[in-house]
Amino acid sequence: MLSRFRCQVLLRAISAVLCGVVMTAAASSAVAQDAFDFEKLQERAAAMAAKPYVAPPSRVPEALRRLNYDEYRQIAYRADHALWVRDDIPFRMQFFHPGFIQLHTVRINEVVDGRAARIPFSAEAFDYRGAAQAAGSGLPADMGFSGLRVHNQLNKPGVWDDLIVFQGASYFRALAKGSHYGLSARGLAIDTAGPGGEEFPVFEEFWVERPMANAKGLRVWALMDSPSVTGAYQFLIKPGGVTLIEVNAVIYRRAAKAEGRQVFGIAPLTSMFWFGKSSASHPDDLRPEVHDSDGLSLHTGTGEWLWRPLDNPRAMSVSSFSDENPRGFGLMQRERDFENYHDIEAAYHLRPSVWVEPVGDWGRGEVRLVELPTPDETNDNIVAFWSPFTLPPAGEPLRVSYRMHWFNEAGGNTPAPRTGIVVSTRQGRSFTHETNLRRFWVDYGGDALAKLSAGEKVEAVVTVGDGARVAHVSAEKNPHNNTWRAAFAIEPDGSGKPVELRCFLRNNRGGALTETWSYLWNPETR
Structure with missing residues (x-):
């Protein structure tokens, strides 16, 4: 191949x-x-x-x-x-x-x-x-x-x-x-x-x-x-x-x-x-x-x-x-x-x-x-x-x-979600605090999200498959570029199996504000 x-x-x-x-x-x-x-x-x-x-x-x-x-x-x-x-x-x-x-x-x-x-x-x-x-x-x-x-x-x-x-x-x-x-x-x-x-x-x-x-x-x-x-x-x-x-x-x-x-x-x-x-x-x-x-x-x-x-x-x-x-x-x-x-x-x-x-x-x-x-x-x-x-x-x-x-550019007559979209994904770990955890930062953007004030109640909904558990979850507005960040950490169970992760943002009425981020984290290949 x-x-x-x-x-x-x-x-x-x-x-x-x-x-x-x-x-x-x-x-x-x-x-x-x-x-x-x-x-x-x-x-x-x-x-x-x-x-x-x-x-x-x-x-x-x-x-x-x-x-x-x-x-x-x-x-x-x-x-x-x-x-x-x-x-x-x-x-x-x-x-x-x-x-x-x-x-x-x-x-x-x-x-x-x-x-x-x-x-x-x-x-x-x-x-x-x-x-x-x-x-x-x-x-x-x-x-x-x-x-x-x-x-x-x-x-x-x-x-x-x-x-x-x-x-x-x-x-x-x-x-x-x-x-x-x-x-x-x-x-x-x-x-x-x-x-x-x-x-x-x-x-x-x-x-x-x-x-x-x-x-x-x-x-x-x-x-x-x-x-x-x-x-x-x-x-x-x-x-x-x-x-x-x-x-x-x-x-x-x-x-x-x-x-x-x-x-x-x-x-x-x-x-x-x-x-x-x-x-x-x-x-x-x-x-x-x-x-x-x-x-x-x-x-x-x-x-x-x-x-x-x-x-x-x-x-x-x-x-x-x-x-x-x-x-x-x-x-x-x-x-x-x-x-x-x-x-x-x-x-x-x-x-x-x-x-x-x-x-x-x-x-x-x-x-x-x-x-x-x-x-x-x-x-x-x-x-x-x-x-x-x-x-x-x-x-x-x-x-x-x-x-x-x-x-090239999304918008107009190009297919795209009407809710917020994922604009970046980052991952890593801390070398000084809870070093056993894998940390993820998922940033969401879009006009509707940008208009939400930092005081709005926005929740990050994180789902973790077999092989790990959720340790921390938070969501906050980035004042520097008006995106919203979902930050969470997972703790692997030591089995080494790949872990399916999902995350999206929702409002206080339970409505989805973003598309769903889906990721396969494989501890064996890191």
Whole structure:
């Protein structure tokens, strides 16, 4: 699993400078056209699922496989070959070149008036420099691409910025106005953190609809394949201050895999957390915090809001939050102050948050959070997804729809609790007084909380699971920033078992003033 994460981190470094090739509409029009729609794609996925899986052969020549990272960067796309570059269209598309670690190629088609035309690979759309020059000669016309990238005037008129990238397995990453690339999403995760190893379904082919001149969004379809499943995906991408991606997926299980117990990860999100305020220890690093996301937010089917701060554990940790018809979940980057990162290059304060909003009823299942140990910031070590308790048998589709909100600042039309939210989590112990206790400080913020006077009766409600007991609890207003602090200490019972902690603030009438802070404290890994 970690090896896949390492590949994804390399994609981060590559994506800003990676070479794509871009074909003009005239070039693609020379290819045979076929009728295409989402229903036909579903029929194709269903037919594939009825047959045994056959891994597609690689079309990447050995010369491209031998390229190292620096040599691969010497292949540069020619911007004048961007699809739609000469048209009055609010989107442009480029395609990534195979090589280095990107050895799986995909087919990409342009859809115009319901007809799909294959976009052929052409070395003429690339500049090959240095050691890459030899690798760029004699490439097969059917090699394909390793992915695609879409540009849009996201931040400023006349400036074409990255909007979304599809590359590697079923991974994709998007941007909102003012954000930098951070966490990734996937079409589907299978058996993540499972004992038998994880399976990574792959988007084998894409179809991109040529947009109108006044289009507010871009439609992309993808065909998924793997040993266990096939799938038809439809994405409608709408850029803005909040970039909205509407996803419709129809997934089929192969008969050979449908009998066993599998864990499907619906709308999986992959991120990185090295250290932050909530960390029990701090690496020898000059920056106060390093992470793409700092917490998991959940809005349950009963209406409760939960906040789970992320952790970089010493051993893998899997947390499950059972629910029925969840209203949403996401990995958030709530800390937006540059002073908490001091990283000009990485700009962690500008990494996007992603909220997954189910469309329709998702039934019974659980949100799973997987946290893996990482020694530095080059590994994606956080995964969150929805796992349904019941999967359909082979031949019957699993249909799922959801909206993904990619954004920087919360507020306005972004999902957020109407009550106070957790703004920071800190933990530690005293070296001089009651040294056996573990102490926590949970700060809550929000406009309604800020308006409460320090004399208001506000109570911190703390729940401690097996393995410890509550020793002290208090709640008070911080006069320096108008937040409210819940401070409490727990005494471990010596068993060494992980302890589930929950905390929220309520008023003297018993009404909740905040979301619920949820934390798994593990004395064995501290």
